[in-house]
Amino acid sequence: DAGVTQSPTHLIKTRGQQVTLRCSPKSGHDTVSWYQQALGQGPQFIFQYYEEEERQRGNFPDRFSGHQFPNYSSELNVNALLLGDSALYLCASSPQGNPYEQYFGPGTRLTVT
Amino acid sequence: GQSLEQPSEVTAVEGAIVQINCTYQTSGFYGLSWYQQHDGGAPTFLSYNALDGLEETGRFSSFLSRSDSYGYLLLQELQMKDSASYFCAVRNSGTYKYIFGTGTRLKVLA
Numbered sequence: 001d002a003g004v005t006q007s008p009t010h011l012i013k014t015r016g017q018q019v020t021l022r023c024s025p026k027s028g029h030d031t032v033s034w035y036q037q038a039l040g041q042g043p044q045f046i047f048q049y050y051e052e053e054e055r056q057r058g059n060f061p062d063r064f065s066g067h068q069f070p071n072y073s074s075e076l077n078v079n080a081l082l083l084g085d086s087a088l089y090l091c092a093s094s095p096q097g098n099p100y101e102q103y104f105g106p107g108t109r110l111t112v113t
Numbered sequence: 114g115q116s117l118e119q120p121s122e123v124t125a126v127e128g129a130i131v132q133i134n135c136t137y138q139t140s141g142f143y144g145l146s147w148y149q150q151h152d153g154g155a156p157t158f159l160s161y162n163a164l165d166g167l168e169e170t171g172r173f174s175s176f177l178s179r180s181d182s183y184g185y186l187l188l189q190e191l192q193m194k195d196s197a198s199y200f201c202a203v204r205n206s207g208t209y210k211y212i213f214g215t216g217t218r219l220k221v222l223a
Contacts, residue, residue: 044213102156
């Protein structure tokens with residue numbers, strides 16, 4: 001049973017560019033959340049997707065957007081990249097009925113230069 | 114604001130017992146979760162306390178006291194592989210938003 005997968009593992013972008021990160025949830029999970037984790041800090045909640053809609057958003061600007069597909073996979077898009085967007089981006093999935101146990105993917109390390 | 118505070122670093126020796134505290138300031142939440150994260154790895158779920166009291170899962174136990182705005186993770190019979198960062202986390206009441214603590218780096222010495 002495959003766990004949560006994310007792609008790519010590493011990415012280097014230039015300020016002002018746009019990036020798309022991808023996530024496939026654990027089998028049987030229908031809820032996907034995205035987090036940003038700066039070095040030495042805890043994950044910061046970006047948003048959560050369920051039934052192909054964003055049902056909760058954290059304190060992130062509109063430059064951060066996402067999508068969930070019918071197969072529950074998800075994308076995170078970041079526009080107009082800033083140096084401060086450099087971080088590890090984590091995707092987590094959870095099954096409906098048990099939202100407290102989140103399964104995290106390995107993350108995408110984004111570097112903005 | 115909402116915050117979950119943890120000690121930044123804890124050091125203990127193999128075989129010992131260590132407690133990692135989490136104090137929080139939040140208006141309401143559903144329960145307290147704990148995650149482990151090794152360097153370069155993804156957070157992995159350890160435990161969840163929906164109610165006050167102690168939850169035990171093998172060598173790990175977690176405790177919650179809502180009246181004291183406090184929780185902790187207890188690790189027994191420490192092993193070298195327990196060296197990692199540990200995060201407490203809550204989901205705010207009435208939302209699907211999760212807040213993670215500042216994280217505690219545990220170093221286990223031989």
